Amino acid sequence: MTIKDIANLANVSHATVSRVLNNSPNVKEETRQRVMKIIDQMGFSPRMSARALNSGKNYNIGLLILYDIFKSQFPTDFLPGILSGLTRELNKAGYMLSLFLDEAADGGGMEAVDALLNRNLDGVIILGLETNTRLAYRISRIHLPILLVNHRFDDLPISSIMADDVQGAYVATKHLLDIGHRRIAFMEGDPRYYTGRARKEGYLLAMRETGVEPDPAILCVGMYDEGCAYEATLSLVNSGARFSAMFASNDIMALGILNALARLQLRVPEDVSLVGFDDTQFAMLIKPPLTTIKKPRTHLGMEAAGMILSMVEGEKEAEVRHVLLKTSLIERASTCPPR
Amino acid sequence: MTIKDIANLANVSHATVSRVLNNSPNVKEETRQRVMKIIDQMGFSPRMSARALNSGKNYNIGLLILYDIFKSQFPTDFLPGILSGLTRELNKAGYMLSLFLDEAADGGGMEAVDALLNRNLDGVIILGLETNTRLAYRISRIHLPILLVNHRFDDLPISSIMADDVQGAYVATKHLLDIGHRRIAFMEGDPRYYTGRARKEGYLLAMRETGVEPDPAILCVGMYDEGCAYEATLSLVNSGARFSAMFASNDIMALGILNALARLQLRVPEDVSLVGFDDTQFAMLIKPPLTTIKKPRTHLGMEAAGMILSMVEGEKEAEVRHVLLKTSLIERASTCPPR
DNA sequence: AGAAAGAATGTACACGTTCACATTCACTAT
DNA sequence: ATAGTGAATGTGAACGTGTACATTCTTTCT
Numbered sequence: 001m002t003i004k005d006i007a008n009l010a011n012v013s014h015a016t017v018s019r020v021l022n023n024s025p026n027v028k029e030e031t032r033q034r035v036m037k038i039i040d041q042m043g044f045s046p047r048m049s050a051r052a053l054n055s056g057k058n059y060n061i062g063l064l065i066l067y068d069i070f071k072s073q074f075p076t077d078f079l080p081g082i083l084s085g086l087t088r089e090l091n092k093a094g095y096m097l098s099l100f101l102d103e104a105a106d107g108g109g110m111e112a113v114d115a116l117l118n119r120n121l122d123g124v125i126i127l128g129l130e131t132n133t134r135l136a137y138r139i140s141r142i143h144l145p146i147l148l149v150n151h152r153f154d155d156l157p158i159s160s161i162m163a164d165d166v167q168g169a170y171v172a173t174k175h176l177l178d179i180g181h182r183r184i185a186f187m188e189g190d191p192r193y194y195t196g197r198a199r200k201e202g203y204l205l206a207m208r209e210t211g212v213e214p215d216p217a218i219l220c221v222g223m224y225d226e227g228c229a230y231e232a233t234l235s236l237v238n239s240g241a242r243f244s245a246m247f248a249s250n251d252i253m254a255l256g257i258l259n260a261l262a263r264l265q266l267r268v269p270e271d272v273s274l275v276g277f278d279d280t281q282f283a284m285l286i287k288p289p290l291t292t293i294k295k296p297r298t299h300l301g302m303e304a305a306g307m308i309l310s311m312v313e314g315e316k317e318a319e320v321r322h323v324l325l326k327t328s329l330i331e332r333a334s335t336c337p338p339r
Numbered sequence: 340m341t342i343k344d345i346a347n348l349a350n351v352s353h354a355t356v357s358r359v360l361n362n363s364p365n366v367k368e369e370t371r372q373r374v375m376k377i378i379d380q381m382g383f384s385p386r387m388s389a390r391a392l393n394s395g396k397n398y399n400i401g402l403l404i405l406y407d408i409f410k411s412q413f414p415t416d417f418l419p420g421i422l423s424g425l426t427r428e429l430n431k432a433g434y435m436l437s438l439f440l441d442e443a444a445d446g447g448g449m450e451a452v453d454a455l456l457n458r459n460l461d462g463v464i465i466l467g468l469e470t471n472t473r474l475a476y477r478i479s480r481i482h483l484p485i486l487l488v489n490h491r492f493d494d495l496p497i498s499s500i501m502a503d504d505v506q507g508a509y510v511a512t513k514h515l516l517d518i519g520h521r522r523i524a525f526m527e528g529d530p531r532y533y534t535g536r537a538r539k540e541g542y543l544l545a546m547r548e549t550g551v552e553p554d555p556a557i558l559c560v561g562m563y564d565e566g567c568a569y570e571a572t573l574s575l576v577n578s579g580a581r582f583s584a585m586f587a588s589n590d591i592m593a594l595g596i597l598n599a600l601a602r603l604q605l606r607v608p609e610d611v612s613l614v615g616f617d618d619t620q621f622a623m624l625i626k627p628p629l630t631t632i633k634k635p636r637t638h639l640g641m642e643a644a645g646m647i648l649s650m651v652e653g654e655k656e657a658e659v660r661h662v663l664l665k666t667s668l669i670e671r672a673s674t675c676p677p678r
Numbered sequence: 679a680g681a682a683a684g685a686a687t688g689t690a691c692a693c694g695t696t697c698a699c700a701t702t703c704a705c706t707a708t
Numbered sequence: 709a710t711a712g713t714g715a716a717t718g719t720g721a722a723c724g725t726g727t728a729c730a731t732t733c734t735t736t737c738t
Contacts, residue, residue, distance in 0.1 A: 002724055013688045018726060026686060048459045049397060050724035052388030053693050060437070065422075077620075079419050083404075087440040091454055096437040098399070101426040115430055120387045226624045252624060259626045281416075282621040285565045285591060287598045341694055352718045357696060365716060389694035392723050 001044050009042075010035045021046055052120075061090055061308055062121040064100045064112060066128035077281050078297055082149070085301020086125070093309055095122070113138055123312045125149055125304060130193060145311035145318075149304050151194060152322055159311070161304050161323040163295035165195050168327035169202025172247050172275045172293050175329055177210050180337045181245040181273060185218035185236060187229055187257060189249035196224070199249045199277060217241045222253040229256030237264050244338035245273035251280040251292055254334075258286065273335040289332035296325050340383050348381070349374045360385055391459075400429055400647055401460040403439045403451060405467035416620050417636055421488070424640020425464070432648055434461070452477055462651040464488055464643055469532060484650035484657075488643050490533060491661055498650070500643050500662040502634035504534050507666035508541025511586050511614045511632050514668055516549045519676045520584040520612060524557035524575060526568055526596060528588035535563070538588045538616060556580045561592040568595030576603055583611065583677035590615035590622050590631055593673075597625065612674040628671035635664050 003021070007014040012031060019027050020035040038044075052058045063086065065079075087097050098121065102112035113135070116124055123145035129136060130151055139146060140156045148160040176184050186203045189196035207214045218241050222229030229248065233256065236243075248254040254276030261272055268274050268288055276283060279294035303323065311318050342360075346353040351370060358366050359374040377383075391397045402425065404418075426436050437460065441451035452474070455463055462484035468475060469490055478485060479495045491499040515523050525542050528535035546553045557580050561568030568587065572595065575582075587593040593615030600611055607613050607627055615622060618633035642662060650657050 003726095004724080014725080015689080015727080016687060019687090022726080028686060031686080045457045045459070047392065047724055048457075049388045049391030050693090051726075053386065053392050053695085053724080054726050056693080058388060077416065079422075083418075083438060084440060084442075087438045088442065091439065096439075096458060098435045098437045099422060099426045100430065100435075101423060103423075103427065118384045118387075119435060120384070255621070255624050262626070280620070282594070282619075282624075285594050285621075286625070287601070343694080353695085354697080354719080355717060358717085361696085367716060370716080386694055389723090390696075392694080392725085393696050395723080 081297025089305030165198035173206035226256035229253035233260035251276035420636025424637040428644030504537035512545035565595040568592035572599035590619040
């Protein structure tokens, strides 16, 4: 079933059918109706490959997901949200989103990029690229619209979009400060990752801005790991350091902290207020429900879709843009003013 | 840059270049080398759309995700695993996976199917289709290879693959029986969903097989909801019913049960053993770490990829198959023999 | 009524591959 | 030497669509 078959059935030329399919203005209403009817009856839909061949456009955006995403440092429930936003907007604009995965992660990843390039996509969104500068360099040489999600290279001309981790940590800390806390302990994530460094920065910023010099004695490192945070909390308390609140760089560590405090017979929030980060699924389910920072997920996906579309459809080389999205504080029951 | 440009540079015809690209045996080694070299130098990769137009194959599999997946009854961390398995296998076979989302869920979903059909895919995998029989009927009329993941219609000729919920619940219950429990309470999920019914069936099966007649007094319904399970547990205990163990149809309800038992000063596992279902991210993080049932996620994706590929590449109409994958018991610290 | 203008439709080619078929080449057997 | 053979390469059509240009039809204006 092709455009020509439809043409024959409707007693018009295939060009007219093409015009009907593309909403060309110069088609008599009567003809349009007749052609449309036959198209519907036959259940015809034009071959995309032929269109693509002719136009050079594939209406297909690649999403390269780097392996780390399936590791714990990356909240697994981040993915559905961003996919939702991406596909929703892309489909709306007539595009598809095609998935590519890199399991090899650091050092590797080259094969995944090659696979991408062989697929004749219109643009590429890259999710989860972090420390692999060799891969980043390779990527920067692709002459295809590229958008980085959740990471950013200042020295490479690649547009990016990410949630503002610094602002998120700032807001979390500010919340604790606002309700009266001054001795706020901080559980750092993994400083090798951007988010780990950024969240610490936000914490420090809020503290200093309020005139509270952060006390190194109540700064811990939990490496984004529950067990690690658990142990760190035990030693923090046993060291005798005083603090009335704690800010954890992610919810998983917050859970570790919660477990440790329970073991030490300290109540949350009465004895210690606790704020997490990420709004992981379980944050609202545990006791007490965790106050935390939520990154916009669906919204991030939608914005990313908009950016890559404007790059793909823009006539000329678009300028490099770096977009930061605001995060929001989700107030639950793990925080209260200090005694 | 096309196959012809390469041909000119290599002083051969475009057909020879095509032969080199497709590893045709009838090319002199010397010529192959020369052509390959130029292809590499130029960074040429053949236009997929032209290939597709010619061959009728797109090397593209659609994944239709129905909205429910982003709702709580579906563990969000299921998605990354299955995507991983799917893309890994499909990419290996030279295929892409393209995402389509249906936000409208029940009743709607038709637009998503239409979008799919307009994309000229080679096959479609559908994830999360449940009660929407109208949509199911529509789908069954697509004459394209189709595979259902996580659901199955017995009266429609559509192949399916899913993890064996009945077996999972059976194993969970059997575990409790094996370590000596007899009074095992059951927290049902949502009976409107297949998994809800299947997990109950597995529980009943294991009980009866062991010669223990299930006591209606210790059967609750938690609708896959934490708060609901919390309340149900409170009333169960307050009703005075005796039980030494509890099996919850998912981890989220297990968490609700845990919270309720803690409030009632009942210890897990000393006073009540608890088994969940799904191996959600937090299962290993909470105190005590939850014994639960894990569905194969990546493996499910890989199997699904294999199935759709054999349907797509098989010469003739393949027969309808229904595949069930075994689940496995993850033993942690929320279970112990009764006193 | 006839010409001019513009709307509607048709014709034919291009897009970049693959593939059937035709041709040439290198080598062997007579 | 020469026909015969199979390997290596070339030629040209086909895949299904969009579109520039050509043609026809319709309307309007004088």
